[in-house]
Amino acid sequence: MSSRTYESRARTHPTAIGRTLLSLMAAKKTNLCVSVDITDAATILSLLDAVGPSICVAKTHIDIIPFSNSPSSIAEFTAALSALAEKHNFLIFEDRKFADIGSTVKAQYGGGVYNIAKWAHITNAHSVPGPGIVAGLKEVAEELGVTRALLMLGEMSSKGNLGGGEYLAKTLEMARGDTEFVMGFIAQCAVDTREGEDWIVMTPGVDLGRKGDGLGQQYNTPDRVVREKGCDVIIVGRGIIGAEDKVAKAEEYRKAGWEAYEKRVAEGR
Numbered sequence: 001m002s003s004r005t006y007e008s009r010a011r012t013h014p015t016a017i018g019r020t021l022l023s024l025m026a027a028k029k030t031n032l033c034v035s036v037d038i039t040d041a042a043t044i045l046s047l048l049d050a051v052g053p054s055i056c057v058a059k060t061h062i063d064i065i066p067f068s069n070s071p072s073s074i075a076e077f078t079a080a081l082s083a084l085a086e087k088h089n090f091l092i093f094e095d096r097k098f099a100d101i102g103s104t105v106k107a108q109y110g111g112g113v114y115n116i117a118k119w120a121h122i123t124n125a126h127s128v129p130g131p132g133i134v135a136g137l138k139e140v141a142e143e144l145g146v147t148r149a150l151l152m153l154g155e156m157s158s159k160g161n162l163g164g165g166e167y168l169a170k171t172l173e174m175a176r177g178d179t180e181f182v183m184g185f186i187a188q189c190a191v192d193t194r195e196g197e198d199w200i201v202m203t204p205g206v207d208l209g210r211k212g213d214g215l216g217q218q219y220n221t222p223d224r225v226v227r228e229k230g231c232d233v234i235i236v237g238r239g240i241i242g243a244e245d246k247v248a249k250a251e252e253y254r255k256a257g258w259e260a261y262e263k264r265v266a267e268g269r
């Protein structure tokens with residue numbers, strides 16, 4: 001776990017996207033990633049325009065949006081998304097959870113109907129297939145000439161998931177194979193950090209009230225995951241998008257996440 005400030009980590013993070021992210025988090029005073037799990041493209045865009053000032057990252061599941069098979073509307077949506085990211089200074093994270101051999105994920109990340117690598121600054125991948133998955137994804141970014149970063153899935157939030165413990169330790173070993181592309185993890189706690197390393201941990205399963213969703217999701221509070229467990233970014237979906245006043249709710253989560261971070265730094269945890 002790091003008691004260093006986001007600001008100081010922004011100067012030394014091994015990945016370019018990590019430096020950008022930590023620096024905008026410090027500037028905007030937010031460690032909130034909103035998960036826009038909404039199936040209507042226009043609603044996603046208007047929500048992000050409204051909550052943009054409160055967030056550091058917008059997390060998408062592009063494949064839940066029905067685009068009527070129109071590639072042009074996908075391109076229009078991702079262009080509008082990128083414009084909002086510029087306008088409000090946040091990054092885009094497509095929660096694609098790649099899980100295949102290097103050659104296949106290359107085609108999935110760089111092409112298909114979604115062209116994820118062209119518009120998502122960050123994506124994530126399971127470690128199950130081995131290090132070829134990291135190499136394949138990285139090749140796409142290099143071939144496109146874009147700066148991108150990867151989060152490895154070390155531990156999911158859902159009940160009974162097979163991550164954490166030894167799985168997380170092995171995933172960490174895999175991440176160490178490419179510290180310029182892998183910026184961190186999806187996990188429920190900080191990971192072991194050696195001299196010169198700095199892993200950004202982004203954590204789903206965060207809610208201020210509920211404990212679960214009846215389908216295996218498990219929730220913790222921002223204070224628990226950031227201050228106690230040492231995670232860096234809270235990922236909140238239904239806690240915000242399900243609220244009547246989404247803008248006020250996003251601010252409530254931003255404040256809770258930020259206070260938890262300030263306490264962690266002050267406590268020197």
Ligand code: 5BU
Binds near residue numbers: 157158239
């Ligand atoms: P929620 O509404 O805050 O429960 O949404 C959580 C989001 O994070 C949702 O998009 C999930 O697909 C995503 N998620 C998760 O919940 N747990 C995980 O371990 C990972 C992603 Br990885």
